[in-house]
Amino acid sequence: MKNLIIKIFLGGLCGSAVSVATAQTTQTAKHATNLATDSIVNVAYRTVQTRDVAGAISVLNTPHYLDKNYGTYPLEGADAMVGGSNLWGLGNALVLIDGEPRSLSDITTNEIAQITFLKGANAVVLYGTRAANGVIQITTKRGKAGVHGSSVRVHTGISEPKSLPHYLNSANYMSYYNQASINDGLPAMYADSTIRKYASHSNPYRYPDVDYFSSDYLRKFYSTYSANAEFTSGTERARFYALAGFQSQNSLLNFGEGKNERNTRLNLRGNIDLKLNSFISTYVNVSTVFSTNKRALGNYWQQAGVLQPQQFAPLLPISMVSQTSKDAQAAVNGSRNIIDGKYLLGGNQQYLTNPIADVYAAGYDNFTSRQFQYTNGIDVDLKNLLKGLSLHGQMTVDYSNTYDETLNNTYAVYAPTWNSFATGDSITALTKYNKDSKPGIQNLGNTWSDQLIDFDIHLDYINTFKDRHNVSAMLVADGLRRRQTGDFQYRTNANIGLQLSYNYNHKYYADFSGAVVNSTKLPAGKRVAFSPTANLGWLISEEGFLKNSSWIDRLKIGASAGVVNTDLDFNSYYMYDAVYSPTAFYSWSDGTYVSQATTISRGENLNLSYAKRKEVNFTVEGSFFKKKLNLMANLFAIRKDGVPVQSYSQYPSYFVTSFPVTSFVPYTNFQADNYHGADFQLDYHEKVGNVNITVGGALTIVKTKALKRDELYTDAYRNRAGKPVDAIFGLQNEGFFADQNDIDTHAAQKFAVVKPGDIKYRDQNGDGIIDERDEVYIGRWNGTVTGGLNITVQYKAFSLFVLGTGNFGGTGVKSGSYYWVSGAAKYSDVVRNSWTEANKNSADYPRLTTTSGSNNFRTSDFWTYSTNRFNLTKVQLTYTLPQSILKNSFVKGFKAYISANDLLMIAKNKAIMELNVGSVPQTRFYNFGIKGEF
Known part of the structure; x- marks a missing residue:
C-alpha cells in the first residue's frame, strides 16, 4: 500500500506539476532556466539576482570556463x-544536485550550469540540521526557449605515475639486514658469498631479485577515453x-588479468x-549512472610493498626443470597454470599466494554500481489570488x-630444489x-x-511597492527518508523554514532566515529546535558620496x-539512552555453574x-575601474558548541570500572571548538592590443582552536584545549643516542630497551622518565591557508589557461612500513643512511633493528614534515576554428585543445607527498580533446 501511494503521488505530480511565471524576479532554484547565469544565483530553494545575494556565498558558472579548463570533476x-x-x-x-542530497560522483562538469558554495549560517539555515557544515549546491543545465543545438566532445589521454616506491634489491636488503642483526648483538644472517x-x-x-614496480609488470602509463x-x-x-x-x-598492470582491468x-x-x-508548469529530471570496475583478484599494490x-x-x-626428474x-x-607456455x-610454504600469481591465476572481481535519480516538481503562480504569490x-x-561479481580460482605454487651441474643450474625437484x-562459478x-525519498514544498511571496520597496517571503517544509543496507531504521530529516527579506531600492538590505528542525537522533523532548539567522547589507556605491x-x-558590505x-556530530542514534549488555562471568563448583554479569557502557x-x-x-564585494577588477571577501568567526561526548572528567571516578568494563557516564553537550578566518576572491581583466588577459585568485585562511575537551592532564602542555582542532601530539626528539653513556645519563625511555642510534626524546616534565606524558603539540594536519591563481591569455583563435593551487601550514607524519622499517619487513630506500657507528654524525635514520623498534617508530617530530606546497594544477591550450571557415557548414563551432593536469609540485617535501604506498600511484594526466557544436 505504501508503494502504491507513492506511485499514485508521483503520477499526480507528473500530471499536475506547475512552475512559477517567468515575470517573477525570484524563482525556484531547482529548475531555473539558464537565463543570464551571470546575473542569477541559485541559493536555498530559489534563485536571486547577483546584486541581491545576501550572506557568504560564492559562485562558479561552469559553462563560462569549461571550454578553456575542461575536466570532468565538478570541483x-x-x-x-x-x-x-x-x-x-x-x-x-x-552536496545538493538540483536541490537534492547526492554525491559529487553522481555528476560530471558537462552537466552543470552553476555551482554555489553556501558558506554562511544565513545562507544554509533553510536546509536545517544537515547543512551546518556548509552546502555545495549544483544546478544542472536546462533547455532554453528558441535555442536548438547539440555538441559533442571526444577525449583521449594518458596518466603517467609521478612516483613509485623504491625498495632495496636483494643484495642490499641482505646487507642492511645483517647490519640490523649486528646492531641487536646478533650474528649476521646472510653470508657474503650468498649476497654476491x-x-x-x-x-x-635461483637467486631472485624481484622488483614488483618494474616495467616487467607495469605499463609506463594507462589510457583514458x-x-x-x-x-x-x-x-x-x-x-x-x-x-x-x-x-x-585501463590500469597500469601489464600482465595476466591485469591487462583486462x-x-x-x-x-x-x-x-x-x-x-x-500561463500559470502552471511542470518539470522532470532523470539521471542514471552505470559504472563497472573490473580488477584482478588480490591487492597487487599492497602486497608489492610487503614481499x-x-x-x-x-x-x-x-x-x-630437469628432464631426468x-x-x-x-x-x-x-x-x-602454465604462464605463456613457459613458466610455473x-x-x-610461507607464501602460498603472491601478487604476481594472483594477477595471473586467482580470477577477477567486477564491481558494478548503478544509480537512478528521479525528480518531479510543480510550481504554481498564484497571482490571481495575490500578486507575487507562488507555490x-x-x-x-x-x-x-x-x-x-567475482570469479574465484585457486592455484598451486611450486618451491624448486636447485642443483648445479657442469651445464648450469637445474631444478631437480618441485x-x-x-x-x-x-x-x-561466478559469485x-x-x-x-x-534508497532516498525527499519532498519539499514552499510558498513564496515576492513584490515591489512604489518601485522602491522590494519584499519577499518564503515558507518551506522539507522532509527526507533514507535507508541503506544494514540500517535498522530509516534515516530521517525534517525541517520547516521561514525567510523574510526586504531591500530598499536595491540599496539597503535586511534578511531574516530561520528553521524549525527535527531530528530523531535526539530524545523525544529535545527533537525540535529553532535556528535563527539575520543578514544586513548596504550598497555603499549607491550613496551620493560614491x-x-x-x-x-x-561596493557592497554585509x-x-x-x-x-545540528545533529551532524551525532555518530549514531539513541546516544541519549543507557546501554546495557551481558559481559564478564563467574563460575563455581569446578565450572558446573556459570553466571553472567550485566554491565552498562x-x-x-x-x-x-x-x-x-x-x-x-x-562580507565585502565590489567592482572597480569599469569592471576590470572584481573583489569578494568574507571575514568569519564560528563557535561550534555542545558537541556530544562522554565527558569522564566531569564525573566521579567510580562511575567507571575496569573489570568488568563499566561506565555510567552519559553523553553530554560538552565539547566546543572555534573556527575563524577569512576568504578572498579577486579577478582582473585587461586588454593589451589583441591580447585579452584575465588573472584570478582565491585565498582562504582558517584557524581553529579546541575550546573545551574532556581532559584532566597534570601537565598543562598536554591539554588539547587551546590547540588547533586537528592538532598532532607526539614526542620531541633530541637526535640519536651517541653511545651508552649518553643513554645512561639521559631520562629513561620506557617504550623499549634503547641502544646507541635510537631516537632520544625530551623529558618535558622533568620526572626522569620518557613516556606518553611527554607528548606535546607538534603540528596540525590541515593547512591554515589554501588558495591559488588562474590565468587566461587569449590571442585571436588561441587561448592559454594556467591554474595553480597551494596549501600552507599543514604537517604530515611519515609512518607505515615504508618509513617505519622494523623486524624482517621489506626495506625501502629510506634506510640507506641509517645510523651506524661509522656515520653516527651524519645519519638521518635511526639504527636498524630486527625487533619491533617500538622506541623509534612512534609519533614524534622526528617523523613530521611540512606539507606546504604549490601545484601547477592545470595547463590547457585551446584553438577555436574561426567562424569564417564554418559559416557555410552545419557546424556552428569547433575547438581543439591539449591539456596537462598536476604537472609540477613546488615543495620541500615533494618526494614524500607525491608517493603512494600500498595503493595506485598518483599520476600526471595529459589530454587531447575536440568539441563540435551543431
Whole structure:
C-alpha cells in the first residue's frame, strides 16, 4: 500500500506539476532556466539576482570556463577560483544536485550550469540540521526557449605515475639486514658469498631479485577515453536538455588479468520543462549512472610493498626443470597454470599466494554500481489570488545499488630444489603447495543499496511597492527518508523554514532566515529546535558620496549572524539512552555453574540536545575601474558548541570500572571548538592590443582552536584545549643516542630497551622518565591557508589557461612500513643512511633493528614534515576554428585543445607527498580533446 501511494503521488505530480511565471524576479532554484547565469544565483530553494545575494556565498558558472579548463570533476581547481570553496574547514559539506542530497560522483562538469558554495549560517539555515557544515549546491543545465543545438566532445589521454616506491634489491636488503642483526648483538644472517650470488643476477630464478614496480609488470602509463554529447531544444511551451557520456580507462598492470582491468562509466541525464498554461508548469529530471570496475583478484599494490625481493621467484621457467626428474616433470604436466607456455607459478610454504600469481591465476572481481535519480516538481503562480504569490513543490526518488561479481580460482605454487651441474643450474625437484582449481562459478556478493525519498514544498511571496520597496517571503517544509543496507531504521530529516527579506531600492538590505528542525537522533523532548539567522547589507556605491566615483563601480558590505542547530556530530542514534549488555562471568563448583554479569557502557541523558553553530560573518564585494577588477571577501568567526561526548572528567571516578568494563557516564553537550578566518576572491581583466588577459585568485585562511575537551592532564602542555582542532601530539626528539653513556645519563625511555642510534626524546616534565606524558603539540594536519591563481591569455583563435593551487601550514607524519622499517619487513630506500657507528654524525635514520623498534617508530617530530606546497594544477591550450571557415557548414563551432593536469609540485617535501604506498600511484594526466557544436 505504501508503494502504491507513492506511485499514485508521483503520477499526480507528473500530471499536475506547475512552475512559477517567468515575470517573477525570484524563482525556484531547482529548475531555473539558464537565463543570464551571470546575473542569477541559485541559493536555498530559489534563485536571486547577483546584486541581491545576501550572506557568504560564492559562485562558479561552469559553462563560462569549461571550454578553456575542461575536466570532468565538478570541483577541479575550485580552490583557485572561489574563496572559501572548502567551506571554512568545518567538515563534510552537504552536496545538493538540483536541490537534492547526492554525491559529487553522481555528476560530471558537462552537466552543470552553476555551482554555489553556501558558506554562511544565513545562507544554509533553510536546509536545517544537515547543512551546518556548509552546502555545495549544483544546478544542472536546462533547455532554453528558441535555442536548438547539440555538441559533442571526444577525449583521449594518458596518466603517467609521478612516483613509485623504491625498495632495496636483494643484495642490499641482505646487507642492511645483517647490519640490523649486528646492531641487536646478533650474528649476521646472510653470508657474503650468498649476497654476491644475489648481486650477480647470474640466475634470477635461483637467486631472485624481484622488483614488483618494474616495467616487467607495469605499463609506463594507462589510457583514458571519453566522449559526451549534449542536446538542447525548446519553445515557450516545452524545453529539454539531454546528455550522454561514456568513459573507459585501463590500469597500469601489464600482465595476466591485469591487462583486462578497466573502469567504464556511462551517464545519462534528461531534464524536461513543460508549461501547461500561463500559470502552471511542470518539470522532470532523470539521471542514471552505470559504472563497472573490473580488477584482478588480490591487492597487487599492497602486497608489492610487503614481499621482500629475495623470498622466491614468482615465475619458474619450465625449461630449467630437469628432464631426468620424473617427479618434477610430472608436476609440470599436472599444472593447470602454465604462464605463456613457459613458466610455473613460484612460491613456498610461507607464501602460498603472491601478487604476481594472483594477477595471473586467482580470477577477477567486477564491481558494478548503478544509480537512478528521479525528480518531479510543480510550481504554481498564484497571482490571481495575490500578486507575487507562488507555490513550489518537488519530490525525488533516488535508488542506487552496488555489488561484486567475482570469479574465484585457486592455484598451486611450486618451491624448486636447485642443483648445479657442469651445464648450469637445474631444478631437480618441485614441491607443490595448494592446488589448481577453476570452478568457473561466478559469485555475487558485497551487495549494497541506498534508497532516498525527499519532498519539499514552499510558498513564496515576492513584490515591489512604489518601485522602491522590494519584499519577499518564503515558507518551506522539507522532509527526507533514507535507508541503506544494514540500517535498522530509516534515516530521517525534517525541517520547516521561514525567510523574510526586504531591500530598499536595491540599496539597503535586511534578511531574516530561520528553521524549525527535527531530528530523531535526539530524545523525544529535545527533537525540535529553532535556528535563527539575520543578514544586513548596504550598497555603499549607491550613496551620493560614491555614486559618481570614477573608479568604484559597485561596493557592497554585509553582516550576518545566526545559530544553526545540528545533529551532524551525532555518530549514531539513541546516544541519549543507557546501554546495557551481558559481559564478564563467574563460575563455581569446578565450572558446573556459570553466571553472567550485566554491565552498562553509558548512562542515560534525556536532556541531550543539538550541537550549535554560532556564527558572525562580514562580507565585502565590489567592482572597480569599469569592471576590470572584481573583489569578494568574507571575514568569519564560528563557535561550534555542545558537541556530544562522554565527558569522564566531569564525573566521579567510580562511575567507571575496569573489570568488568563499566561506565555510567552519559553523553553530554560538552565539547566546543572555534573556527575563524577569512576568504578572498579577486579577478582582473585587461586588454593589451589583441591580447585579452584575465588573472584570478582565491585565498582562504582558517584557524581553529579546541575550546573545551574532556581532559584532566597534570601537565598543562598536554591539554588539547587551546590547540588547533586537528592538532598532532607526539614526542620531541633530541637526535640519536651517541653511545651508552649518553643513554645512561639521559631520562629513561620506557617504550623499549634503547641502544646507541635510537631516537632520544625530551623529558618535558622533568620526572626522569620518557613516556606518553611527554607528548606535546607538534603540528596540525590541515593547512591554515589554501588558495591559488588562474590565468587566461587569449590571442585571436588561441587561448592559454594556467591554474595553480597551494596549501600552507599543514604537517604530515611519515609512518607505515615504508618509513617505519622494523623486524624482517621489506626495506625501502629510506634506510640507506641509517645510523651506524661509522656515520653516527651524519645519519638521518635511526639504527636498524630486527625487533619491533617500538622506541623509534612512534609519533614524534622526528617523523613530521611540512606539507606546504604549490601545484601547477592545470595547463590547457585551446584553438577555436574561426567562424569564417564554418559559416557555410552545419557546424556552428569547433575547438581543439591539449591539456596537462598536476604537472609540477613546488615543495620541500615533494618526494614524500607525491608517493603512494600500498595503493595506485598518483599520476600526471595529459589530454587531447575536440568539441563540435551543431
